[in-house]
């Protein structure tokens with residue numbers, strides 16, 4: 001069963017002239033289907049009616065070991081909402097966005113309504129076109145760091161939708177983050193139940209996962225550099241902590257956090273994450289996301305205290321230039 005399904009509903013009160021044309025529906029479905037999601041579970045559904053497109057969380061998509069509270073599922077849905085928003089703008093409609101969840105719709109991520117004809121801006125067009133090019137880049141980056149202007153641009157995108165974004169800065173912060181990521185990696189590596197579930201979501205050579213959905217490529221987990229502690233498998237060789245701290249200090253690692261820790265905060269974090277990721281892609285940069293360690297409450301607490309964060313951290317996102325040779329090890 002593909003978790004990527006969308007459902008078309010009758011137009012309700014809409015007149016015929018207000019229906020989305022089939023090509024717009026296809027574009028919205030494809031854009032939402034390209035959003036990043038935890039273990040590539042794509043835990044959402046899309047409902048069309050009149051001139052609206054509504055995105056719902058599929059709470060039944062559960063990762064009991066990896067994501068027992070559904071935090072990542074909701075962040076994934078938020079990322080899909082950003083893609084939906086951009087896809088509607090790309091059709092030339094101005095957009096009204098009503099965010100969920102609501103008291104009667106706890107699974108509502110958001111409703112996007114086309115209100116009047118308005119061409120997308122250049123920036124929206126660039127971000128929309130980046131949707132098909134974005135992917136997780138779990139390899140070390142090129143040693144050239146990001147230009148100041150790129151870091152500022154990414155920070156502005158990550159800090160949208162009411163989410164706080166800041167870079168991990170300096171060697172002391174990098175050491176703190178390395179210590180917390182190293183701790184989480186050791187916990188996850190030796191947890192057999194956790195590892196069994198993770199293995200179910202990794203695809204085999206035929207591209208299939210034994211889990212209930214699409215899954216992700218296990219070969220992608222090269223275990224080198226910072227990403228090695230970003231999704232730790234039973235086979236990951238954990239880096240020495242001092243080296244990990246150096247890698248973190250060399251990369252651009254963004255922390256996304258919110259004042260509170262409600263489902264709506266997770267949705268908003270996903271929106272901001274995807275906006276930053278698409279912005280990076282449109283600039284020719286690459287990125288990968290790290291949430292696995294943040295599923296441990298003590299790691300989130302440690303990040304909050306040691307980095308002096310004002311709110312609850314949800315995601316670490318690393319951004320950089322792609323290395324010229326894939327998988328190239330840095331010196």
Ligand SMILES: Cc1cc2nc3c(=O)[nH]c(=O)nc-3n(C[C@H](O)[C@H](O)[C@H](O)COP(=O)(O)O)c2cc1C
Pocket residue numbers: 034035036037038039040071072073075076079134135136137138215216217227230231288289290291292293
């Ligand atoms: C909420 C969320 C959490 C994620 N957590 C991790 C993570 O901890 N480590 C990792 O390597 N990738 C993580 N990912 C990346 C997903 O595995 C990836 O988006 C998915 O497999 C689809 O692949 P793609 O990003 O290349 O399209 C996460 C993605 C999302 C949206």
